[in-house]
Each structure stands twice: as C-alpha cells, then as structure tokens.
Amino acid sequence: MKITSLFTCALLALAAPATAAFDLKITEMWMGNEPGSNLTEDWVEITNMGDTAWVEAVDGGLWFDDGSFDASAADPMSGIPSIAPGEAVIYVNGDAAAIDEFLSVWGLAAGSLQIGIHDGSGLGQGGDGVAIFRSVAQPTIDDIVDAQEYDDASLNGGQSWDVLVGGFSTIGNSSGAFQSALSNDEGQFAIASPPGTLVPEPTAAVLGMIALGAFAGARRS
Template sequence: MKKIALTFCALLALAAPARAAFDLQITEIWPGNEPGSNLTDDWFEVTNYGDMAWVAATDGDLYFDDESQDVGDASILAGVASIAPGESAVFVDTDDLTEFYSVWSNLQLWQVGTHGGKGLGQGGDGVTLFLSTGVPTGIENIIDFEVYPDAELNGGQSYDVTLGAFSTVGNANGASMSAVANDEGQFAIASIGVPVPEPTAALLAALATCGLAVARRR
C-alpha cells in the first residue's frame, strides 16, 4: 500500500510542470431581462482554470461569436490584457461600461472588458470563444463553446455554465442580485467574478496530503 501511495505522489509531482498552461473557459452568460428593459447589455464571463496567466501580447487575442461560430462575425474582446490563474473577466456588448458598473455597484468587480459583436437571444443561444493572433480563420481557433437554454422564464438570471443552471440568489457559486431593478421591478442575478482555486495551489495541497499520508504509514 505504501508503494502505491508513493507512486501516486510521484505522478502528481511529475504532473506539476506538465500542467503549466492557461485554460480559459466560459463560465457565465447573461442574455438580459424579461419582461421589461434590459439593465445592461448582454455579457459573458471567462475564467482561467489554468496555472499560468493568459497574456494577449504573447498568447493571442480573444474573439467572440454566438452559437453560429462564424469567424467572419468574430468580434475582438477589448479592455482586458491578461487573465491570471483563478481570475475571471467579464465582457459586455457595449462601448460604454457606465451602465454596467452602476447596475453592479454592490459587487467588487474583477476585470471588465467590451466587445462589439452579436447580441444574445432570450430564446437560447451560445458563446463561442476564439483565440487567435490576428482575425480567426477557422474552427481550429475555437477554445471554448457554451450554450444556454430558453431564458424567457428566467429573465435577469445569468446562466451559470459551471452549475448547468440559471443563477439563483445564494446558489453554490454565491450569486446575488444587482444593485438596481429594471422598469418591471426585476433585478439581475449573477455570480460575477467568483474565484476558482489555482491548479498549482491545488496540486501543492495534494502533494502535501500525499506526504502526510506516506509519513503516517511508516
């Protein structure tokens, strides 16, 4: 049994350098309010689950399209130069973030960027994330693609990709209401910028646990 534990710990140690990379994933999508006016323009969140930062200057730019995954319609994501391990960035379909910051003035927001791409439909849609140096040329530039179902009965609620459900206040990711409501008295509900454990830290914790377990077996 001790040999098995030692082997497992050794494999974890070998995995550490191999995992050194960024891993950008779409984690939340907000398609708007229903009924009533939209509190902000549509937005989506990108989280880095890797153990290295994504840096636009060296790794390439991020682009967005909806479920069509059309490189011809891909819109560059602006205003965010890097995303650190465990960090999230929100990208809003606007060139003026004043309204967005006002709606979410009750939260300590992480990075917020913009894009000028397609809007997201209440009847279900998707977010395609491209990574490319220069304009994307094909589906090989897609690094993540997430869809959400019909949102007409869930107006104002973001779709939490990690939970596979529309956000509710106090859910597992700590979703909360916006600071203001729309003209129908409806708030937005989201868990913007909830941090995730950095893989390196998780790996070090696992290695420490391994070391303790092996020591106890001696």
C-alpha cells in the first residue's frame, strides 16, 4: 500500500465511529512432531482481534473442524467461557490430561493462560487446516468464524504454523517464537510463539498513529 493511501485510511479510521465487536481469528496451529512421538496433542491458538469480549453464554459456542471445513462434522470446543479483547487462548485436541501435558511441555504454570479442549480431527503433517464456527447448536457453513490452512509440515516437525508470520515458527522470529521445555523421543523440541500471548487491542487510534508516523517519515525522506 502506498504511504498516501495508508495516510488516507488512517484519517478515515480516526474519523469513523467505533463499533464494539469481537473478532476471533486463528493465529497459530501446531500439528505435532516429525520424526518421533508428539510432545502434546495438536492445538490451535485463537486471538480476539476485536474491541469487546466474546462470551460463550451470550454469543454462542465455538466449534472445530480440520481442513475439510465441514460444519456438519464440526466438534464443540469447551473450557473457555470468554475471550477478552487482545487475548489469545489455546484449544488442545484432547481432555484435561492434554491440558496438563501442554503446560508441562511449555514450562507453564496452571492458570497462566486459558486452555480449552475439543475432540475434533487431528491435524496432518502433509498440510491441513483449521476451521472455527460459532453457533449454539451444530453449525452450518454460514456460522464460520475463521479458516486457515498450512503447508506440508513434513520437513518442519515440531514447528507451529504462525498465521501472522505466514510460515512455520522459527526461534526468535517476529512473533517471539521459542523452544519447548521438553523434547520428544527423537530429541526434537517444539517451536512456537509464547502460547497465549496477549496482543495489543487493535484500535483506530493506534492504527492512525502508525500511519501518521510512516507518512511523516516519507515526507522527511
């Protein structure tokens, strides 16, 4: 985008009235280790990019499906009653034991972030995806919230797919990815961004300040 266009968008964003809404996005997917045993069950990170909380009791529950994006086969996601603006949460494929396993592998204390569960399809190493739906009952395709796919992970065992980066996680990338506390039976660690990291609430004012700074820099150059 040209600087002038960015500046115009910033002014429009500042002038437009704010509309409070949650905006749930898939921001990270972990599909397991290769080679060797999986350190944890597959998991997906969901971040609320909006400016108000999602509340399950009010807004309807979340449902999971893999890359088939089949609403009729989607499975309910549970254990997280709400997601605040800017908050990132984790849903692990499994049960309560899978949550404990996740915390141990990443060296995290219980209660340090919200972790829910689902019993959906596992994620494949050869390339797959995640679809999230929102509905009170079994969803339809019209209830889709977000859907993301990742490339063949066969040569990137243990590395999550970072949606914001657009690639497999590497230590020290722009998302601050790091290595897990434990390795699998083949000595392979997992690599992902800090699970459950909070992100700044994306307000029009912040976007405007960034754009104005970029415009000013362009004028000086």
